[in-house]
Amino acid sequence: MVFDLFLGALLQVKKRALHLQEVAVTNPRSDLRDIQRQCIEKLKQALAEIDGLIVETETIWRQDPSLALDLYRHLSDQVFIIERNGVFSLIHSPESDAFLTKLIQQICRDIGFPVLAPTVSQTSRTHYRFERQFNLMFVPPLESRFLLHLPDLYHELCHPLFSKEYKQLPSLQPFRTQFSNMVLDRTQALTQQMQMLDRREGPAEEMLRLNTWLASWAPDWLEEFYCDLFAVFTLGPAYAWANCYLCLKLRENPFATPSEVKVEHPPNAARMSIMLMGLRRLGFDDAADGCSALWANQVQTTGYSEDMAFGQCFPDTVLEDVVSNAFKAFEDIGLRRSEPGKHAGVALCLNQAWDSFWTDPEGFGEWETKAVTHLQKELAGAAS
Template sequence: MIVNEEIQTPRRLRVFKRNCEQLEEIETIGATALAMAQQEASFLNATVRAICDDIGYPLVPPTVANMSTSHFGIYAEYNLLIVPLLESRYLLHLPDIYHELAHPFLHGRYENRSVLDGYRYAFKAAMVAVSQHTRSAVLYAKRERAPPAVELQYLFWGQAWQKYWLEEFFCDIFAALSCGPAYAWSHYHLAIKQGDGAFSTPTNKKQTHPPDDARMRIILFSLQKLGFGDECIVLARAWSDMLALRGERAEPEYRQCFPDNLFQTIVDLAHAGVDSMNVNLAVPGALTRWSERLNEAWTVFWRDPEAYSNWERSRIKILEDTTGPRR
């Protein structure tokens, strides 16, 4: 007998299939990262460790692998931060590291870490605020005798908020609070380079990230809370000019989906959650070591874009010698 039916139950087959899928994932991600460990990543690994030390990161710093084909990302289950191959040669994108560092806070792998309790509580409270916003929108549609499609649209947005957008916003807030204005400029640059409609609000198609304008608004709310008022004026003007240049304007649906009052509530809750972890914030006039370096890079870039490349190369050479030289 080849197959013992008493042992080979449907459940065991499903478990076997899941284990095979998990093994394939480990081989694809983990083993590939180990195989691709190279000199390019050594500086970034040292940089990530230094950033985590600066801000008092409550978890083990992730390992960096140059295996991304587009932008920064993180596999929380493997504690693996992925970046494009040549990213260690540039400074202006590095603030996005702070965003990726926040994703593990809500991952199941770390659900028993008590240091994250306050942050997770803040996220749950924000989820309640999102649910209340969705419920209020649906009730308003009913009172106004709106078509059923309008109610379905609000419910669809509510699901996207809970499944995708709120976590992304919490990561944006963490990055703004711990890195400062440099993170806003990094988002500005990414939106120009890869953005697909700053006000793009889905109607029935999955969209895992909020629109670029919504993200910039919540970043500015976060920076204002820290006291970066003057910097926010400059950022808001640059953002507005860019949108005008591209001819983009917000539709009513966008404002309904992403209202300011909900943003302010989320920022207040996330700020309290970050504070509960005793993370060192990017306070005006008292930035942490790496946030100061990254903010300086953006200041130099805007002051003299043509001379920036030479400044950046010399600066990275110094940082390699002081942060972690390539082996």
């Protein structure tokens, strides 16, 4: 009886994959060609594996039912991922996605981005995120009508540099070397702290905390720090202002440091510190001063403050090392850095947006609408 359910479920997965394939191959949007190609290729591979399992299903089931179930669940998960990310974007992406994809392409040209530009889909239920399997950047609906959060595109644009498919790319080797050195440095430093704690038979809670920090720092936190610094390096102050804007919406403690379970993103206070360090390194001292004052006032308003664990986990010396390492990595692969008074292209528009906001917050909405229309026309002209 369980075998009948298993076989029927497997056939349903195949039927679903075939229907998804039909949706993918018939999609007419030229701006979604990269996503269409990815969906078709991944569904073709999934269908081949499903057919192989169907042929061998009775034999595998007799020998090891648990293995058969594992194979089915793996294929079901793969088809679900393709549907949830790739095909969902093909079906639900609005026409205005084409504008944001052109915007990303222009950003890549502006900064000398060394790999394929992602496609943008306004189908995110939360904030910005990058899906590596599809080289797809998700942003909230209607994001194409607003400017103040668009600096976050630069952060997400760094994530493709960590994709496995580019691991052997010669042009990215200096970047990967610098990042690997930073991972090794953090791993060794935290490991040494744990060894010292073990020798003096320190408390178990402290050992657990250090283990948690080690699991979080390498590589997840470092990748997020790199992405923040990539945005600062290539865009400038607009990204730091946008981060303050985002954090204003968040309820969590910006100094919260994990003590038992690893987390993927470092606390916002550490991210803000590293952005300010990066701005000063690039010569944006006035912007860094203004942003630092805003952040301090913002944190004070929420009632949170730095504790001892935060200071131990994110000492300034370590954060400065991360800035130095990341900036060298970006320079080594030829990315164009942001410099005071020298913004051009998309970076000029997004930094002007924040300048305009601070000049007249109440009247900014009208300025923003005109600026978006102008930017759309500029990108349409560049694409023609």
